Amino acid sequence: MAVQSLYRRYRPQRFSELKGQEHVVRALKNAVANSREGHAYLFSGPRGTGKTTTARILAKVLNCENPLDGEPCCECGSCLAVQEGNSFDVIELDAASNNGVEDIREIIAAASLGSPGRHKVYILDEVHMLSKGASAALLKTLEEPPSHVVFVLATTDPEKVAETIRSRTQHLQFHLLPVDELEAHVRWVASDAGIDISDESIHAVLRQGGGSARDTLSALELAAATGGMVDEVTPVDEFVDALIEYDAGRLLAAVAHTVNFGRDPRTIVNDLVRHMRDAFLTQMAPELVQLPEDRATEVAAQAGRLGTPRIVKVIETLGLAINDMRNAPDSRVVLEVALVRLVHRELQMGIESMLARVERLEKELENRPQIAPAPVNPSTGRAVLGGRVAQDPSAPAVRPVAPAPSAAAATPAPTTTPEPAPAPVPASTSAMSIATVVEKWNDGVIGELKGMRRAVAQMAKPVERDGQLVLMVDNEPSAKRVNEYMPDLSAVIFKVAGGKCAIVVETRSEEPRAPKAKVVEEVAEEEFVDIEEIKQLPTVSNKATETNLADAFPGSEILTEDE
Secondary structure, three states: OOOOOHHHHOOOOOHHHOOOOHHHHHHHHHHHHOOOOOOEEEEEOOOOOOHHHHHHHHHHHHOOOOOEOOEOOOOOHHHHHHHHOOOOOEEEEEOOOOOOHHHHHHHHHHHOOOOOOOOEEEEEEOHHHOOHHHHHHHHHHHHOOOOOEEEEEEEOOHHHOOHHHHOOOEEEEOOOOOHHHHHHHHHHHHHHHOOOOOHHHHHHHHHHHOOOHHHHHHHHHHHHHOOOOOOOOOOHHHHHHHHHOOOHHHHHHHHHHHHHOOOOHHHHHHHHHHHHHHHHHHHHOHHHOOOOHHHHHHHHHHHHHHOHHHHHHHHHHHHHHHHHHOOOOOHHHHHHHHHHHHHOHHHOOOHHHHHHHHHHHHHHHHOOOOEOOOOEOOOOOOEOOOOOOEOOOOOOOOOOOOOOOOOOOOOOOOOOOOOOOOOOOOOOOOHHHHHHHHHOHHHHHHHHOOHHHHHHHHOOEEEEEOOEEEEEEOOHHHHHHHHHOHHHHHHHHHHHHOOOOOEEEEEOOOOOOOOOOOOOOOOOOOOOOOHHHHHOOOOOOOOOHHHHHHHHOOOOOOOOOOO
């Protein structure tokens, strides 16, 4: 004879025995005690939280011969019949397999018939699986049910139940059990059933149960059958550690091990998402975490190493993988690709790929030579052109070239190239090394550059002066572009020079222009000019009109009116 399973053996028979659903118990007990029970209820919540069990208790108390304060006596013939599953007052149907219009019509036809008890209770499990036609047929009965009929609809997905049906029921929502209450219940069941199990195994049982009383007792029964040893099928900690370390090989090995153990890839994803949700809650709302205290501490540590943005990304990516698995020929490949994407950010789409490239560029910039900031002219507040120098970080900064005085204050200098201030040269360089750069500028420097960097290098002419490499350019815009690409140019220059050297950018000064002379008509002091006389001067030529016309139109002939 088969042994009765623990979740059936310890199934609650009274409202007071229900665990973690106090709000549901309070509503139903008050309604029954005051004879104000509804004609239709909708019980919704995760699997294994007591929806069907509560419906049976409600059916029991509605037909109990000796109810007390909204509780069944569990001793009368009606209570025992419901408890044994052979009561004529309680009809249970699985809507997943009886979801047609004809099935609902049979219920409607039988609902009007009487029964031995005071109420006829119909329990429809997984009611969201009803077809549209069946839902429409059920709706009519829910609107005008017989006075002795009570419908209890149970579902794990209330959003899929037609709104017209939900609006005609009293909706009671069931929740997963708090971990402390569920742990106390597991310890009591283990003690009452004579199961010897360690604390570590109990915690593993609670993790497998995930807040569901039925699933937890099933895990406890498996632990009892294996002598208290509990092997978690999905090693979520192994997956999380591999994600933290960006180890793709370790992730794929974890997938292979778990699949070989008999776990379906879709189930693996569900287990990982549930674990990631716990990790997310440890960061956002620790009071909502349904884990033992020591386990919650471990998950919080994992969440701290992963970071909230990555946790959210993992949940999103695995959620998309679940959708992709529906039409995939091999769901394991979908899972593996999703996990590899999570640790190789170059394979990710959108902003993640850009962030990976930015991080890579930042690391490259850290290894490039430092560029001393351009000095500022205190009199103008602007940067001194040519003052930016690429040099060894350990070397002192190069002094900027002193600004030239304004044209109004001094005569233009006869030289065409400003004299730079002396710059310290690192010990690793010499004048001969800089001369090598000057000599090999076209092949050794420009030849090693590409694109815009090559074009910018061609704008400069290298000159060795006082242990410095001076890059001469034609104008200020050219100097600005050279300074912008100085990190790339200096890297090639240092390579050719065989060490670091001071680099200065200068512009070629234009030839000084002579000031334009003012033309001033000098008037002798003894010469007097009368303005009135000037006004009386003739404004037209004294020549005759005919002469002026002939001058204006050579070769023309003037005709008179007679002609």
